[in-house]
Amino acid sequence: MQMPDELYQRLFRDVQLKKIFPDNKTFVDCTPNSSIESILSGYEKLCATHPSNEAVKKFVEDHFTIPPASSPGYHTNKKAGIADHIEELWNVLQRSADKAVKGSSLIPLPYPYIVPGGRFREVFYWDSYFTMLGLAESNRWEIIENMIDNFACLIHTFGFIPNGNRSYFLSRSQPPYFSCMIELLAVHKGDEVYKKYLPAMRKEYDYWMDKTYPTKHCVQLDNGTVLNRYYDQLSKPRPEAFWQDSALSEACTDASQLYRDLRAACESGWDFSGRWFKDGKTFNTIQTTSLLAVDLNCLLYHLEATICRGLTLNGDAAEADVYDEKAERRRKAINKYFYNAADGWYYDYTISEKKLNNQKTLAGFTPFFFFIPPEKYIDKAAAVVHGDFLKDGGLVTTLINTGQQWDWPNGWAPLHWITIKGLANYGKRNLAALIAKKWAALNIKVYRSTGRLMEKYNVIDTHLTAGGGEYPSQDGFGWTNGVLLKILKTYK
Known part of the structure; x- marks a missing residue:
């Protein structure tokens, strides 16, 4: 295509x-x-x-x-309660199964799905898991299963789940939450779900382990340990941001590497953040492919463990043991290579320098979402969450203000849920509830004043709108709706 x-x-x-x-x-x-x-x-x-x-x-x-900028004909009823508003939004954001159109960038999907909203007119991979959290609370299991079936179809067609169902996304994926989606659906439909999607999970795993494409997601360290980074197959300007990429390359000595790192940051979902900048502040020092990403490796740990579960249910004990060993090796490697014992936080790992990156980001709490760290690590990590990241409106994503949308002063729904759930996993329920309360209050405050649920929020000054990045802040918004509804139901 x-x-x-x-x-x-x-x-x-x-x-x-x-x-x-x-x-x-x-x-x-x-x-x-x-x-x-x-x-x-x-x-x-x-x-x-x-x-x-x-x-x-x-x-x-x-x-x-020309595609419309948003859903035409839809007007918010600001008198509606927030939960009722989200229920209505599911219908606004739902799209029917697609028909192929020659010359269109849209990759047709065989089942209905939910889009994020605004300029995002297609399904997005990692957005969808956090959207599904709310769909589950709305008891909309049919659309959840439809979306998982669409993702399985993309895996069997292309060997992986693209960033979104557009041809210009076919060189990269996004954070691999497919196994988390299956785990969510299994709560409703039972263990047969793990068996049904086992072939798709194994095929996605092969993609991330460089067996499907020569993507170079894998990096072998000196002692033979293999860990993963974000990596795009192409090294040219992104079609959807062609002007921006071309302009940025004018001040760069290696345009090809710049484009690769920009695209890899898009695969991370964090497009863009000082997390990926070598000097922590300048866009053209982006070095995404030079870092082993802590969140990606946690997700691959979960994928390995979920494949193991599917194989066990299938009665394939020998192969299940193989994946169990893979997961255990990765768990140990995450705690060895990404953990800083001095401050109790997890960081990305700089490949060439063989040391932790110096950017402290909320991605560092992802291991707790997946039960990867030992219990004794939680006290220090919770103190960092409370002392460094928690602000009036919730959690700030990074501690640096670069003007990029994934940095200070912005907060994002998926990272809030990862942190809330991670804290609850390790018994820090009071802090989890406090974060949930602050984030929900900000979401509701903005909704009451604007009638909208936004893609991201300014958690430092709750009177200001979020900004930064390549485009204006979008409303809709799939994962904000999903996480907020999950929080409202969980924390009443």
Whole structure:
């Protein structure tokens, strides 16, 4: 399946570099109204006249269907309670099974699904797990199973779950929460779920372990230990952010590596953050592929353990033992290579320097979400959460303000749930409840004043909206809805 830059060539470059649309994602999500050949031929004729930007925009509007920025015709009822509002939003954010359209970047999915909202008109991989938490509280198990079946279909078609169901995402995945989704569904449907999706889990595992594609997700350390990093198959500007990537590369000596690291950060879901910057502040020092990511390795530990469970249920004890050993080796490696005993926090690991990265981020609490650390580690970690990350509106994602959306002063729903659940796992229920209360209060405050649930929030100054990043803050919003509803039901 060709990406938009390959498909539309000169037209693509002109539209993106001339910034015909304020958001580079708009054009790559357009649907052609005629054949690709006739569009390209028509544009070549137009180019002979040295068209203005307005003429190029009119050409696109004449030959493509422009996607709406949000759900047309939907108006918030601000008098509705927050839980009722979320119940209504599930219907607004649901999409039917897709039909293939030649020339469209959308990868058609066979079952209905939930999109995040705003500019995100497709399913996103890791967003979907946190969205499912709320769907489960709404007893919407059919759409949860539909979405898992869609992801299984993507795995069996492409060998992995792309970042989202767009052709321009086919060079990377996102944090692998597929096994967590299966675990969630098994609560409702029982252990047969593990057996049903076992082939898909094993195939996804092969992708992350470099057996499907030569992606270089795996890094072997000096003692033979293999751990994982985020890594994109391509090293060229992202079609959905073509202008931004091209502009950033002008001040860079190795554009190819820059593009790879930008794309790898997108695979991490943290696009973008000083977490990935070598100097902690400057965008063009991004070094995503130079770091072993603590959260990714925790997710792969869970995938190994879940595959083991599926194999055990299938009666394949010998193969189950293999994956049990893989999971145990990774658990020990996470505690060895990512843990800083001095402050009790987990960090990413810098490959070339063979030491912990110096950026303290909320990703460092992920091991507790998966029961990876020993019990004795929780006191120090909880003190860091309370002392460094907890603010008036909830948890700040990092302790640095770079202007990037995954840094101070912003907080995000998925990291709140990971931390709340991780604390509860280790008996720190009072701190978990305090964080839940602060985060829910901020979500509800913004909803009451705007009628919206947002993609991210400013947790430092709760009177200000969240900012930073490549695009304005989006409303909708799948994972915010899911985590908030889960918190409301769990903590009453």
